[in-house]
Amino acid sequence: MTISLRHRLWQRVSLLIGVAFLIIGLTTLYFIDSLNKSAAEKNLALRHQVAEQAFNNYLARAEGEINFIGQRLSFSQYEEGRELDLLFSHHEVLFFGGLDFFYIEWGNGERSMDPRARLFTEVDLDSVLQKGLINRWVFFVTQDDSILLMYKKKMISEERDNIGFLYGFISLNDNLTLASELLESTPVNGVRIYGNGPNNILLEEYETGIDLSKQSLVSRLPLKFPIQADLELEIIQENTPFSTTLINAIPLLVAIGGVLLCFHFLLVYLIDQLVFSPLRVIVRSSEEYFSPFSELQPIQLQNSQYRALIEAKDHRFKLLTESIHSAIIFCSEVTEVEIINAEAKVLFPESEKARTVFDFMPISCHRAIKEALKGGVGITFELTIANLGRIYKWQAYSFKNESSYRGLLLVGRNMTQETSLLWQLEQLQPLASSAQRQVDTKALLSEFSYLSSLPQHITTQQFQGWISLLISTLDDISQAETKVSYTPLGEVLCEESARVMSLMGVEANRALLDCSLIDGEAVIEVDASFRSLMRVLFMMVMSNDMAERRLTIRFKQNELELIATHDMTSRPLFFWMIKMLMDHLGGEQKTLRNNALKLNFLTQKIETEAELVTLSPGRVVAWVANDYPNSNAIKSSLIRLGLKVEEYVSVDSFFTQFNTVVKFDAVLIGCDKGVDVQSEMTGALRLKYNRVTLPILWLNSIPLEEVDPHVFTLHGCPFDYNLHQSLVKAFELEGIDPIRSTDKGRSWIMVGGSRVAKAIWYTELNHYGLSAQWLTDLSNYRAVLAYHADAVVVLLEPQSSVFLKTIHSKFPEIQFFSLQSWPEMPDNVVLFEMKKPYSGGQIRLFTQGVMQQS
Incomplete structure (x- = not known):
């Protein structure tokens, strides 16, 4: 932020002149x-x-x-x-x-x-x-x-x-003659004659139309004449208001203001000529010019010293770039070449004619340069100069230049000799590096011995999944180099926990994952070793038979801390795998007093432009626990996300108590073994609100084989991050308003019928404000009729008599209407025969009759 001295002087002088005008006025x-x-x-x-x-x-x-x-x-x-x-x-x-x-x-x-x-x-x-x-x-x-x-x-x-x-x-009582003579004798507005005493008024008279309630001038003196009494005469004159004085003084104030304004312009002009003009001369002058003013000479001398210092540093920098035996290229924010040293010119002789670095750099390097310009950290790439027979390893750094824009520095180091020596060393010791990554045979035999002694109730899926996880982890350990990606920590936890759950066939809440939303949103550098470490920790925690199965993950400044409770003290294979992975990640491990495993390693959060989508305060969610184990953990996580949670122990309690809430922004339905409860409740809500897409989130302890595509589910172990991600998507849909459901009286259920028949019925029912649920048949009647026990069921096609009798025995208040007769139609079905194609008049007559009965 810059400040104009001229503008500030104008403000200060104007303020000073204004204050002077105010004081003088x-x-x-x-x-x-x-x-x-x-x-x-x-x-x-x-x-x-x-x-x-x-x-x-x-x-x-x-x-x-x-x-x-x-x-x-x-x-x-x-x-x-x-x-x-x-x-x-x-x-x-x-x-x-x-x-x-x-x-x-x-x-x-x-x-x-x-x-x-x-x-x-x-x-x-x-x-x-x-x-x-x-x-x-x-x-x-x-x-x-x-x-x-x-x-x-x-x-x-x-x-x-x-x-x-x-x-x-x-x-003297009301002596108008005397009072008039006193008023007419001199131009006053009021007269009084007082007797003995301060308020003993003997005679009082005022001019009409004069308001003397305000401040006025008063003269009260004793009367001097031959009378045997102490009388006083008081005259009252209306005081001239200050506004009149102000109006009369306006010409004088205008004259004073004009004089001060002229003085203001004169003062500003003189200061500009005496102060700012010499400063402008210094700015425009060359280095040889020396100001005659003693006050400006220190400034000019200091500028000369700064200029000399900058030139000296620039000279030293050029010497440094030429002496480090590296190729150095400085680029602007638009990749224009600003500085290039002699070694870089040898590598790229066409750089003198190029406008940007992309004009002479190979296409294989462009992606890395673009990532560095976006703010990427640790960008490296190798470039082989075939015509010179050299190999350069380049490092790209982004920095803020003098214009506060992001510039680019490319530093290329000649790795030709080092690469040659490394190749020769690998030829001399070809098995040295691979031997370090070979599996410990004793640890592997110990693990197989443990698996062979497991009880008979272990399923084939669990055993095969366990072996598959071990093989994938050992394969990652054997890889010398792996690809690196920048991924939120929460996504890695979701993917790896889901992988372990799927292969081992364990429950989603088998492990309690303790990771805050802020830590889960952190973007970090992820490679195969990090994923394998998470996989191994999930295997250790989920296969734990102890009462507490917890995996805690949190950041401490630039360190990532992981604490896992386990009972694998006698299974050395896992500790060998963790040691190999931690050696690659550069961390340390420690065993706590409660036998928990604590891991620490350095990792840096990557700054990204994507912002965390926060849940707005005041959101209300319903948590229907049913038989979901450890439902309190889900409720605690929802509260940590800043949500208001209405908890219900079952579906029945939800439908009997949910009208006390104005609106649910989302409904979470938990389930362990009773999977049908989720689909039945979802179907009932869809029927109630006549919508397929509702903000419903299913939480299952056992992963489902088939999931309703119109509901939201969690990926992996439930914790703050994946709950937050699922709720963000659910909140994009319209909430569930118990008061404003589409129910108007009894529910209508239409069974069977062609597309044309459904379209005609849909149009006519809308005229009466009725919304119906359309079913192909009554095979899944429990999910639909469980919460609509008094519905009106219209059979557009004949249905199974056994189904109809069974439904009538379980839901006796449901009314069945058929539009055509068939041989085995039960007695509980009312016939209202219509001829096809259905007409609007027939449907209206039928609808009015049913509504009157209701």
Whole structure:
């Protein structure tokens, strides 16, 4: 993964400019908002003074109205008791002034009350007059919660005599006139007048359409005027939202962003010219160019040192290829010749004109070269150069080249002299190598003596199979060279265990094979010696009369470990065969405390492109054990494969309990001696689901001679690998759903009939959603009727009366219908005569009648 310095610089500078723009923008918005708030607070204080002045003006206007009333009462001529008429004749003053009502206390004790007083309070005003102060406003609250301001004035006649007192009242309860004047005097959104106490609101008014629930500006100060009370005036102004400040500041922010953007491009341009341009010059310059910049000189010097080092190594490598007396050819991933030394050029003079190695290499070498290009390990081949009289042994190696592709190295060593000497040595000692592989006669005689003393119940097949296995193993030991293949370990175990089972006639579960799925999937190098070793171990374990017959195979890093339990201490032939095979494989053997044989030898897992097919989690399988021995081993293996196992002891328990499961992805049917149980259960499931191919796996302890081609079976001893391989194939089929079987009421079984008749009946039965099982005759009725004891059996052809009576006695609920009569037809067969060819109308009439009876 490469990183562009220019791109990273662009990102970092862009991030830096963005952060700077964000900080400057936020700072600008903060100062603008702070200035706006400061100006708003100063403006609000000025508005508070204006509102207070408006309140004072209102009180002054009310005082003027009181003075007017007092003058009219002091200097006007009117009859006694008609003073109110005199005053209300000046209604333009009384009704449009600031005074709400008045009260007159005459010197002779008489009282005159403004009739408007009862609009504001029901309290007797005589009880509050003593609170009044001459020429001062007094604040008080009556018993009926009326909030009043009272002004007291002394009335003087023309003779300067005191004729009484005049009281003027202003109500603060819902005083819209006062509130409107306060709001109109200055552009505010709300006004309040507080009495004694923090929340004692005397007067409150707001502009309509204004929401003051959000944050707003408030100014609350004491009122300064001649009044005997501690009153405070509060004005409320809607605060300017931050969004308005932001919108107003957008032009300024755009200007700041433009300046920073220009600075960004300028900075990037300068860095490119001052930093990256010298770097580009170094890249494009020749070796003689030396950069004047001190920061770049170490880089240039280091590159020169690396170049010199590479040239020196290349020179040493060329000297090495010419001095080892071997032919060396380096090829690219497409087999183009990259390096070829002098000795290889002598062998292949046409290589200078060739494009690929295949153009001058003989065709016999092409396959080995292709395997090496695919990643093969240990690829060797010999090549005889006839015109030079030389024999070369070539080794092919694959490697990763500088482009991370798979290259090829061919190393040819001159084996002419060694081959000649080996041939001469074989001529001098022709029997030396073969003598080592000759069988130990004492061990062979001991084995024959043991076989001759076996009891009489040993069958001929077992004896012949045993001899055949011994001969094949001895033949493999005698072979000097064998073919090598790359095969999964599990496949070898399956093949060899199946071979031993087939020839010896032993049960499949005679030996307990312990090999994990991961080890079984490992691809290893397999030759005849390895197969013979597996064969011998299976023979030892399967012929063991001990309670435990186990063969354990597992990998320990690069070692393959095999542990076999046996009772062949007195049979030296097997130990001689194992010794010969282990000498060829290069391993070691050891006897454990429990007399088990432990073998270890080095082997390497071959990496292949094929991936292990894993079983998806959540799969459900049914394990019907029947009489299969050691059924717990099968269940444990299925659980190790990550499957959910539903175990049933017999076929009957399966059919009576399997409806509790939603779906089976596969059904495993075990069997030891009752082979018919497997075929009967398979036939019943096919009839139930109207399918021939079902995910059914047969597990037999004794290999079957004839196997149903539509079921899956195990090859060899059962263990994790072959169970996994068989289940992978079975899971490709549609599972068995107990709830969604094709059964709809009673099962229908059609017996006999021609192809044309079956086609007509099949079409008509499908119209009613019926699926039938088609039988040629009733000879195998047990397998079909065992799980369909109430089926409808339609006889398209006459059947044996003996069969029909026997079936009726065993399955009395089965209904037989015949479409034609015959002489010995039993009484339990209902005749529904039809003429051939069958018509759709006749079949529908018959089907409806049978379904109504059911």
